[in-house]
Amino acid sequence: RGSIEDVVHRCHAAEVPFDVLVKRAAELSITFVLTAHPTQALPPAILTKHRAIWDLLMKRQLLNPVPKEGRAMTHELLEEIMSLWQTEELRTTRPMVQDEVEQGLYYLSSILYDSLADVIMTFCQEVQRVYGRSMPLTSFMRFGSWIGGDKDGNPNVTHESLRWALLRYRQAILANYLASLERLQERLTHSDQLCRFSPAFRRSLANDRRNFPALAESLDARFPHQPYRQKLAVMVYRLRQMFRQPSESEGGYAGAQALLRDIQLIRRGLTHHRAELVAEHEVAKLSLQVSLFGLTFAKLDVREHSQRHLEAFAELVRLHGLSSEDPRVELLKGCSPGTREVVHTFQVMAEHLEHVDAEAIDGYIISMTHAPSDVLTVLWFFQQTDLFRRTTRGWWSGANIIPLFEGIDDLRRSHDIMETLYRHPVYRQHLAARGQCQQIMLGYSDSNKDGGFFPANWELYQAQRRLHAVAKAHRVRLQLFHGRGGTIGRGGGPLHQAIVAQPWGTLEGRIKITEQGEVVAAKYANPALAMRNLELVLSAVLEATLINSRPPTHVSDWEAAMEELSQVAWRRYRQVVYEDEAFVSYFEQATPIDAVSEFRIGSRPARRTASRRIEDLRAIPWVFSWVQSRQLIPSWFPFGWAVEQSTRHDRKKIEALQRMYRQFPWFHVMVDFIQMSLGMADMRIASHYAALVRPRRLGRRIFAEIAGEFERSRKAVLVMTQQRELLDSNYVLKNAIRLRNPYVDPLSLLQARFLRQRRLARDRRVRRRLDRAIALTINGIAAGMRHTG
Structure with missing residues (x-):
């Protein structure tokens, strides 16, 4: 289940016509976005060793x-x-932004460059095998990146590091293309004495000789009677020119399309003299790779907090009014460093898009979008820096503007915010310039921290339906961008299941998903893993788009039941986590949050501010700390309470929930995710962390609530799934947990002991030794639990 072979056969069995399959495949837009959140506990040297052992x-x-x-x-x-x-498996220094970019490029260059193209080619081959007709290679899956562009709360990401990152991605993909062309140069030794080369190819080679006379003199001497090798020598030269600064890269390709035309010319030329087997393998693959990666490898998203834009806008309006004669200069006069950084970021984007690569940046993400003004403020900055302007051919906009709705209140109001924007005349012009396509990002992490696992996911489900309806009413093509983390508590879990469980009719073949931290290493550590995970997502999107796109007739009854469950869970979660003033103290003492905040696994600080409030703690260390302490409450609490209060042990209501588990994909996936989390949690181990809390009665009181809710949730899941034990229906995971726990449990007990000693220690040398010991246990538990943040 989930393989390309399976989904193509199911499409055929469901009588999806070949023409429909090809058309919908061409319309697919699946984007994976690599992020540099501090969830990767292992340094690059260890990852490289793992890859070598696997090889x-x-x-x-x-x-x-x-x-x-x-x-x-x-x-x-x-x-x-x-x-x-x-x-050494512990980082001695916190990684810099440049280190994180290089780590992302390791996966892109050494694994995904080939694997992504291989998956698409496998899909096309399987369609041909099952349907008996060939379909064209289509670049419907892509990779993007935040690494180097995610400024939200990370002072280490600046406009200068953004400029460097954009150029570094470009250099990396050029290096991969160069290696591919040099391999082709070794392979395509076809002789003009034996083959009849196409007229179009001969004309192109003649043009190359005229355009590059210094190079032309050596072609015949190096590659006599081998026109493809001569053409490839010119292509290699042109690519090498592009490693220079844009102003010095004379003779380089003007864009990805120009490079693609030369590759396609060779491909058609090979077919012309009946070398189709060569044309449709390595040459076709390189053609697809250029379509997939362009000249930037992974299109960058830039992200910043809405408050930063509002503060900068207010200062600029106070100093200069709403516009200036020369915005690139005038805007910066008399500004604070923070405002200068905001303006410089937009200017760097505009300069790179204009002078280097017009396709290098996909979008600008606005964290914590609360109102239409948060989006319109960014549009104003776009106007001031020429990212959005009128041209002789109409309005041009250099990047998508992507609101990010994170908290539960914002999710509930998101459709009203977008309704206002869709009606705004200037924003409509921006949308028209972007092909009437709107990306909207949904935050799984902060909404979970805000309201708990079940309520947050239910609000996300409803928000998707409402956003889709508003976009459809305004004839806007919507692409939802899912900010999923690595753990279930941050929107993680098996992605194939999660995609199939999206609200009916909202996917329409377009989805964008973050791949965060340890998820990247777990999914893309080697080509086989990468292929399998890419296949799973492709098959899930095809299934949701072509096979299971229509809702059942009784979905409204299910949704009413989910609303009731969600409201009960929300009230209980807020009561325990936010309204109990002692809960913050419990969290700070019964988890290793103090150590996690100091752990050198990312360039980004653990907190947005110096505040101790849960609201100001980033979702990643929040989840990471609960996983380390084996309590995992962001992934299940308080599901059992919600079921108990909603059903009141009424047999008919319980049977209705059991039917929904069998028939409602979203509820089925939520219950299974809760079941996985309960299976990985361990209250026996967690009690040792709770014993660290002072005063002791506080620790005992709150842990009793957590342990009691764990038992209620366990029983509720068993009733829903009609199993005897947790994970009876998932033997692989159940067995994996049983195998891992004997190794993880001692590390957890050691960590609790070291935390106690560290918090009491006064000697600096003792504290340093304990810090290292705690960091080693963090690494070990993260590896054993297969979860960090």
């Missing part, structure tokens, strides 16, 4: 070596393992 294991399995070769491979494997054991 050696795969090599042994595939080659089935003779004894002598097998002994050599075993020796090499042991060398890598020994090296891994003696490699």
